[in-house]
Amino acid sequence: MTPAPVTMVEGKAIPLQGHDIDTDRIIPARFLKSISFTGLGNHVFADDRAAAGGCHPFDRPEHQGARILVVNRNFGCGSSREHAPQALRRWGIAAVIGESFAEIFASNCLALGMPCLRGETGVVEDIQQLVQEQPGVHFCLTLAAPRLRGPDRHWPLMIESGPQTMLLNGGWDGTGLLLSHGDELQRTALRLPYLNDFVLSS
Amino acid sequence: MSRGLSTLHPGPAQEVYGTWDPPDLIVSDGAYGVGGFDASLGCGSPFAAGRSPLSTGTLYDKVWALHRVAELPGGQTQLFIGLHLIHEVTSPQAFTMLRERGLGVRHPERTVATVDHIVPTTDQGRPLADPLAEAMLSALEKNCAHYGLRLYGFDSGQQGIVHVIAPELGLSQPGMTIACGDSHTSTHGAFGAIAFGIGTTQVRDVLASQSLALDKLSVRRISIHGALAPGVFAKDVALHVIRRLGVKSGVGYAYEFAGSCVAAMAMEERMTLCNMAIEAGARCGYVNPDQVCFDYLHNRPCVPRGAAWQRAVTWWRSLASDGDAVYDDEVTINAGEIAPTVTWGITPGQAMAVDEAVPTPDQLPAGERPLAQEAYRYMDLQPGQPIAGTPVDVCFIGSCTNGRLSDLRDAALVARGRHVADGMKAFVVPGSQQVARAAEAEGLDAVFARAGFEWRRPGCSMCLAMNPDRLEGRQLSASSSNRNFKGRQGSASGRTLLMSPAMVAAAAVSGVVTDVRTLLSSAKDAGTAPAES
Numbered sequence: 001m002t003p004a005p006v007t008m009v010e011g012k013a014i015p016l017q018g019h020d021i022d023t024d025r026i027i028p029a030r031f032l033k034s035i036s037f038t039g040l041g042n043h044v045f046a047d048d049r050a051a052a053g054g055c056h057p058f059d060r061p062e063h064q065g066a067r068i069l070v071v072n073r074n075f076g077c078g079s080s081r082e083h084a085p086q087a088l089r090r091w092g093i094a095a096v097i098g099e100s101f102a103e104i105f106a107s108n109c110l111a112l113g114m115p116c117l118r119g120e121t122g123v124v125e126d127i128q129q130l131v132q133e134q135p136g137v138h139f140c141l142t143l144a145a146p147r148l149r150g151p152d153r154h155w156p157l158m159i160e161s162g163p164q165t166m167l168l169n170g171g172w173d174g175t176g177l178l179l180s181h182g183d184e185l186q187r188t189a190l191r192l193p194y195l196n197d198f199v200l201s202s
Numbered sequence: 203m204s205r206g207l208s209t210l211h212p213g214p215a216q217e218v219y220g221t222w223d224p225p226d227l228i229v230s231d232g233a234y235g236v237g238g239f240d241a242s243l244g245c246g247s248p249f250a251a252g253r254s255p256l257s258t259g260t261l262y263d264k265v266w267a268l269h270r271v272a273e274l275p276g277g278q279t280q281l282f283i284g285l286h287l288i289h290e291v292t293s294p295q296a297f298t299m300l301r302e303r304g305l306g307v308r309h310p311e312r313t314v315a316t317v318d319h320i321v322p323t324t325d326q327g328r329p330l331a332d333p334l335a336e337a338m339l340s341a342l343e344k345n346c347a348h349y350g351l352r353l354y355g356f357d358s359g360q361q362g363i364v365h366v367i368a369p370e371l372g373l374s375q376p377g378m379t380i381a382c383g384d385s386h387t388s389t390h391g392a393f394g395a396i397a398f399g400i401g402t403t404q405v406r407d408v409l410a411s412q413s414l415a416l417d418k419l420s421v422r423r424i425s426i427h428g429a430l431a432p433g434v435f436a437k438d439v440a441l442h443v444i445r446r447l448g449v450k451s452g453v454g455y456a457y458e459f460a461g462s463c464v465a466a467m468a469m470e471e472r473m474t475l476c477n478m479a480i481e482a483g484a485r486c487g488y489v490n491p492d493q494v495c496f497d498y499l500h501n502r503p504c505v506p507r508g509a510a511w512q513r514a515v516t517w518w519r520s521l522a523s524d525g526d527a528v529y530d531d532e533v534t535i536n537a538g539e540i541a542p543t544v545t546w547g548i549t550p551g552q553a554m555a556v557d558e559a560v561p562t563p564d565q566l567p568a569g570e571r572p573l574a575q576e577a578y579r580y581m582d583l584q585p586g587q588p589i590a591g592t593p594v595d596v597c598f599i600g601s602c603t604n605g606r607l608s609d610l611r612d613a614a615l616v617a618r619g620r621h622v623a624d625g626m627k628a629f630v631v632p633g634s635q636q637v638a639r640a641a642e643a644e645g646l647d648a649v650f651a652r653a654g655f656e657w658r659r660p661g662c663s664m665c666l667a668m669n670p671d672r673l674e675g676r677q678l679s680a681s682s683s684n685r686n687f688k689g690r691q692g693s694a695s696g697r698t699l700l701m702s703p704a705m706v707a708a709a710a711v712s713g714v715v716t717d718v719r720t721l722l723s724s725a726k727d728a729g730t731a732p733a734e735s
Contacts (some may be wrong), residue, residue, distance in 0.1 A: 014531070015320050016572070017681065018572070018576070019569075019573050020449055020450070020549050020551075020573060022549075022685070024666070024685070024687045024689060024690050025243050025368055025687065025688055025689065028218050028694070030667070030668065030691075030692070031666060031668045032291050032319075032336065032668060033320065033332075033334040033340045033668060034334065034337075034338075035294035035295070035298075035337060035338055036294070036295060036298065037295055046687045047688070047694035048688075050694060051694065051695075054301075066496065073450065074449060074450035074571045076484065077449060077483065077549075078385065078687060079384075079666070079685075080383060080384055080385035080399035080400060080401055081291075081292065081309075081401070082292065082401030082402040082403060083402075085401075098321075100450060100453065101453075102446060102450075102453065103453055103454065103483070103485045104385055104398075104400065104401065104485060107400075107401065107404070107416075108206070108401035108404075109401065111401060111403035111404060111407075112403065115678070121683075132281065150628045151432075152689065155281050158415065161276055161277050162274070162276040162277045162278040162415075162417050163276070164276065165276025165277070166274075166275070166276055166278070166415070169275060169276075170442055171274070171275060171276070174274075174407065174415045175268075175303070175305070175407050175411065176212070176275065176408065176416075177280075177415070178280055178410070178411035178413050178415065179305075179410060179411050179412075181271055181272045181280060181411075182315070184271045184272045184280075185271055185282065185308070185411065185412065185413060187269070188269065188271045188282040189309075189412075191268070192268065192269070192513070193377070193514070193517050194284060194375060194377065194378060195284070195312075197285060197506065197510050197512035197513075198506055198510045198514040198517060199513065200513070200517060
């Protein structure tokens with residue numbers, strides 16, 4: 001199973017405003033009671049959506065089918081649950097743009113081949129405003145030159161070189177790569193004192 | 203696109219990165235663009251800031267170097283994981299992925315399992331009453347049996363919250379890399395380990411390869427100097443640090459907790475502090491190993507004995523950050539300024555001293571005001587009102603943050619000789635079976651029971667309410683747990699005030715948020731013997 005390179009994501013965007021949106025809000029813990037990830041897409045932001053009475057962006061008709069989520073600061077903080085990006089993905093999200101991301105959330109997204117790109121505050125707010133005014137706009141998010149391109153303009157985005165490379169070359173599904181270093185793994189295990197009765201190698 | 207254009211900028215490149223198109227070619231007299239053209243647009247991450255971590259000679263650097271397996275394309279490091287902890291919520295899908303790919307577990311002896319998140323704290327008879335919970339526990343049992351993994355289940359006598367049992371078994375040791383599909387894995391950093399939470403796909407990777415692809419973090423030393431005042435606990439230090447630095451300041455960082463205050467802390471207090479590092483955004487937090495740490499570990503079931511113990515201690519000592527270590531950032535905090543601390547909002551950073559008033563918008567930086575407005579509404583608290591005196595509906599003592607023996611002793615000291623307020627639901631959930639036995643042996647269960655608290659069986663319980671323990675409707679809880687997020691404790695509109703276990707006990711017996719210092723001094727006046735710690 002060779003994962004596909006992720007070079008671009010195209011489609012509509014969906015804005016979700018607010019800082020420090022945690023993974024408990026993305027997928028409340030009661031939906032984690034399962035031994036699989038299936039069905040999570042139906043419950044993404046379940047409590048926020050119920051509280052918003054149909055006005056939550058994920059419920060608004062104009063945002064259905066959107067693929068690019070646009071968020072603000074420290075998105076995905078809190079619990080390490082991969083159920084959060086799984087739920088977003090199963091709802092239809094394929095990439096996230098934000099001012100900043102919690103680290104575990106971003107690495108969980110990467111493990112699913114779902115890019116998280118950062119933009120300056122002004123850039124993110126600009127995109128959010130545009131999508132609110134014109135929800136049907138078609139965007140193209142590119143990874144090699146990290147940016148979001150709209151019909152008549154584009155915005156610079158950022159992604160660390162590690163995740164960028166892994167997405168572009170298909171290495172985001174890294175198990176095969178990790179396992180290909182069998183000799184190095186063995187050498188590392190042999191030099192760790194706590195795996196070798198605390199006899200220190202010279 | 204501006205292909206073919208060339209632009210000359212004689213000043214610092216950072217000034218123009220935000221306005222130029224990404225270029226095809228950069229000609230410069232410096233390392234501009236090496237980390238990606240846009241890398242200089244700071245977004246709170248050291249990666250975003252276009253600077254690589256600079257630290258040298260810290261424990262983090264030493265442990266990182268020792269566990270480095272290979273450098274990966276794109277600059278990430280393949281890091282060996284010395285101890286892998288799993289539980290029933292984030293592992294079943296990882297095992298499914300292993301099976302789908304025909305992969306095995308590379309080091310079954312280095313993965314240890316327990317059940318904690320979904321366990322009921324009243325009736326733990328099998329099958330569990332909740333069929334979904336039973337299915338998760340059964341899946342864990344089957345997976346552990348199939349792959350030959352150690353599982354500390356109900357009948358082991360050692361079951362409990364994963365971040366409580368691994369330390370008490372001596373599994374968590376200095377110099378290890380420790381990963382678990384749970385963000386509070388930072389707890390184990392108290393032992394001088396690099397310990398961090400991972401997602402389920404990464405659980406798969408650790409099972410298959412005993413390693414992970416990671417970016418090296420920067421290291422921020424947080425030096426906390428001086429002594430804590432009476433009634434002020436490690437939890438207050440943690441909340442104070444998060445309040446001071448913010449919930450995202452730690453993104454991209456490992457937090458080294460240092461200073462005389464931390465040196466004077468017992469291991470269980472250090473665990474509380476490191477546990478909350480993730481609430482500051484730091485994926486891992488740690489304390490340099492010292493004699494306090496070695497004394498805690500000595501003779502625990504999974505630590506070496508005899509000559510190997512001596513060799514271990516020698517090695518562990520060598521791991522502590524060097525005196526001339528270089529840090530990416532340093533912060534100093536005066537322990538004397540820390541008061542019993544309570545959260546008032548919907549993130550752990552929205553915290554205040556118990557004798558303060560809820561901050562008004564004009565007391566907050568402009569960037570924090572929208573979240574504050576959201577918090578006032580959700581919590582039904584008014585800016586400027588004192589937090590002390592706020593009526594509480596439910597009191598919860600437990601969790602991986604504060605479910606250890608010393609936490610229960612601190613709470614029992616307040617509860618002893620008092621009774622929970624009328625209409626109050628108050629319950630104590632020990633962090634593990636071992637904690638429960640130790641507490642029962644010194645009569646703490648009876649102290650709590652006489653005071654009107656329910657004494658439960660071990661598990662994560664109402665920290666995240668994946669079991670039957672949960673808030674109802676708009677109930678307000680005083681909780682010794684770690685997250686006051688909207689809906690965290692099982693009701694979509696439930697509200698949480700985070701505080702120390704002693705403060706939770708004070709709220710329980712008073713019915714309202716109460717400064718525990720007032721009760722501790724009267725306990726002393728009444729001649730109540732303080733619990734030994």
